[in-house]
Amino acid sequence: MKPPAIVILGAGALATARRIQRAFEGAQVHALQGRVDADVAYTELGAHLRDLYARGTPIVALCAAGIVIRCIATMLADKGAEPPVLAVAEDGSAVVPLLGGLAGVNVMAREIAATLAVAPAITTSGELRFGTCVLNPPEGYALADIGQGKRFVSDLLAGESTRIEGDAPWLDDAALPRSASARLAIRVTPRAWDGHEDELVIHPRSVVVAVAGSHTCADGDELSTRVLKALDAHGLAALSLAALLAPTGRMTDPALAGAAARLNVPLRFAAQTVDHEANAPDLLHAALRVPYETLQNHADDALELALALAPLAIDPATIGQARGRLTVIGLGPGHRDLLAPAARRALDEATDLLGYTTYVEMAGPLRADQRVHGTDNREEMQRARHAFELASTGRSVVMVSSGDPGVFAMAAAVLEALEHAANPAWDAVDLSIVPGISAAMATAALAGAPLGHDFCMLSLSDNLKPWSIIETRLRHAAEADLAMAFYNPISRARPWQLDKALDIVRQFRSPATTVVLGRDVGRPGGTLRSLTLGELNSSDVDMRTMVIIGSSTTRRFARSGASGDAHDAHAADGAAWVYTPRSYPA
Numbered sequence: 084m085k086p087p088a089i090v091i092l093g094a095g096a097l098a099t100a101r102r103i104q105r106a107f108e109g110a111q112v113h114a115l116q117g118r119v120d121a122d123v124a125y126t127e128l129g130a131h132l133r134d135l136y137a138r139g140t141p142i143v144a145l146c147a148a149g150i151v152i153r154c155i156a157t158m159l160a161d162k163g164a165e166p167p168v169l170a171v172a173e174d175g176s177a178v179v180p181l182l183g184g185l186a187g188v189n190v191m192a193r194e195i196a197a198t199l200a201v202a203p204a205i206t207t208s209g210e211l212r213f214g215t216c217v218l219n220p221p222e223g224y225a226l227a228d229i230g231q232g233k234r235f236v237s238d239l240l241a242g243e244s245t246r247i248e249g250d251a252p253w254l255d256d257a258a259l260p261r262s263a264s265a266r267l268a269i270r271v272t273p274r275a276w277d278g279h280e281d282e283l284v285i286h287p288r289s290v291v292v293a294v295a296g297s298h299t300c301a302d303g304d305e306l307s308t309r310v311l312k313a314l315d316a317h318g319l320a321a322l323s324l325a326a327l328l329a330p331t332g333r334m335t336d337p338a339l340a341g342a343a344a345r346l347n348v349p350l351r352f353a354a355q356t357v358d359h360e361a362n363a364p365d366l367l368h369a370a371l372r373v374p375y376e377t378l379q380n381h382a383d384d385a386l387e388l389a390l391a392l393a394p395l396a397i398d399p400a401t402i403g404q405a406r407g408r409l410t411v412i413g414l415g416p417g418h419r420d421l422l423a424p425a426a427r428r429a430l431d432e433a434t435d436l437l438g439y440t441t442y443v444e445m446a447g448p449l450r451a452d453q454r455v456h457g458t459d460n461r462e463e464m465q466r467a468r469h470a471f472e473l474a475s476t477g478r479s480v481v482m483v484s485s486g487d488p489g490v491f492a493m494a495a496a497v498l499e500a501l502e503h504a505a506n507p508a509w510d511a512v513d514l515s516i517v518p519g520i521s522a523a524m525a526t527a528a529l530a531g532a533p534l535g536h537d538f539c540m541l542s543l544s545d546n547l548k549p550w551s552i553i554e555t556r557l558r559h560a561a562e563a564d565l566a567m568a569f570y571n572p573i574s575r576a577r578p579w580q581l582d583k584a585l586d587i588v589r590q591f592r593s594p595a596t597t598v599v600l601g602r603d604v605g606r607p608g609g610t611l612r613s614l615t616l617g618e619l620n621s622s623d624v625d626m627r628t629m630v631i632i633g634s635s636t637t638r639r640f641a642r643s644g645a646s647g648d649a650h651d652a653h654a655a656d657g658a659a660w661v662y663t664p665r666s667y668p669a
């Protein structure tokens with residue numbers, strides 16, 4: 084299950100929220116911006132709860148049940164996944180499961196109540212009577228039909244007893260009225276339900292379909308239809324499918340990814356064990372670590388499907404390997420509000436994280452199961468190769484940069500490593516780059532709009548390029564009257580370069596030119612200053628500073644009053660707005 088969002092409105096609920104958080108791996112506390120600082124900030128409760136609900140995120144709201152109900156009421160008419168929703172009293176004295184009976188809300192309610200040492204307010208009759216939700220089988224099992232299930236439970240509540248056919252270890256401790264001669268039966272089977280009214284059918288996800296052969300399907304629709312037909316031909320339920328399996332050589336085949344998505348199962352890969360074209364039974368043999376029976380499917384064309392039927396549910400994570408992922412993300416300047424949701428998602432889904440320790444720490448909180456690979460001593464290319472090595476074993480790797488990953492950061496190094504390696508296993512990695520808000524953008528926004536007209540970004544570091552190139556570019560940019568954003572302006576190892584750079588700029592730009600200095604923008608203790616080129620001294624700048632040199636048209640005027648933004652860095656000099664007009668004087 085996804086970790087829950089623990090949502091609070093005020094500081095009074097924070098202690099209880101933190102106690103609940105400890106019971107759920109990966110859970111985060113969401114707090115109303117400006118009131119409390121927790122893990123995630125939101126600005127409007129209703130919109131935030133609806134958003135979480137729509138994403139299927141379990142919600143533990145520390146407020147009145149009525150507030151929660153009113154907030155998500157408009158979402159309830161829509162069918163679809165209903166995540167667990169609970170209201171918990173701020174002081175931890177009451178735990179009320181509201182929605183998501185089939186998604187395990189009562190199990191969560193019991194867990195939270197145990198943590199808080201109170202009794203959960205469980206109202207589900209079946210749950211109260213039998214001590215478990217019969218309609219909510221554990222991971223690896225799927226209920227065949229919810230309508231059938233509801234009828235079945237109401238029959239049980241009306242006093243009937245049931246048999247259990249097949250393996251249902253999770254019901255061992257349930258207080259179910261059992262009888263070997265009962266009319267009703269709970270049947271745990273991979274076979275498709277035959278419509279028998281007196282049965283509650285639960286499918287163990289115990290079937291794996293291996294896809295091989297030289298025929299490639301046009302798309303995921305065609306392939307998923309073929310897989311469903313093959314299951315049907317053997318009398319197996321679609322919900323019994325645990326995973327699709329394919330040869331590693333076909334990791335990038337979109338039809339496979341499309342079919343797995345349509346069938347809503349993981350896609351796994353196995354290496355070919357023999358030299359010739361992988362055949363489907365070979366794949367099963369290579370990938371499965373449990374006993375199973377092979378069912379061959381015969382088709383007219385060269386698409387070969389073989390089905391493995393195991394006696395119990397199979398954990399897809401144990402089958403062969405996944406297609407690895409490498410996502411290069413930028414954290415933005417630091418404040419979590421300026422982190423792209425796509426980057427947040429990649430972080431949540433990551434099994435492995437790489438990057439400078441400082442940045443990886445900024446990306447937290449992480450779960451205990453997420454591996455962090457400290458790479459402080461490694462140079463960029465080595466780090467990029469390390470990322471591909473991990474990803475090509477099937478892991479979901481996130482490479483963390485600050486700001487934007489494509490601006491003086493890891494994205495280019497990752498692509499360079501990929502191009503030069505010419506390694507098919509690396510080529511098969513699902514690589515993507517998620518943009519971030521770069522330091523120049525973040526600094527500019529705080530100051531106003533100094534980059535409102537043409538500008539350039541320059542790194543003043545001569546670690547990766549000769550100083551002469553930097554001088555040439557500075558001269559041209561200064562002469563072209565571009566506003567300039569300087570990254571890596573100075574460091575202990577590069578003490579004189581900034582003064583040299585400023586000397587060049589001063590040849591073309593007047594001492595009155597507006598300059599903006601953003602230091603640790605979006606981070607604790609961040610500061611912003613605006614001054615003139617004449618006033619600027621290299622001692623005002625360090626390696627955590629963004630230097631923006633205005634063009635000849637960049638202007639500055641006094642602002643009235645500061646904003647109350649949490650990531651606002653106007654501490655030192657919030658007195659001015661700086662902007663470069665859109666139009667250029669003729």
Ligand code: SAH
Pocket residue numbers: 416417484485486487488489490491492520521522523526569570571572601602603604605606626627628629630
């Ligand atoms: N990829 C990053 C830049 C990495 S280069 C980005 O897009 O922002 C590192 C330089 O960026 C630093 O030397 C500093 O000049 C600038 N920088 C990064 N984060 C900053 C911040 N929060 N505030 C001010 N400058 C920052």
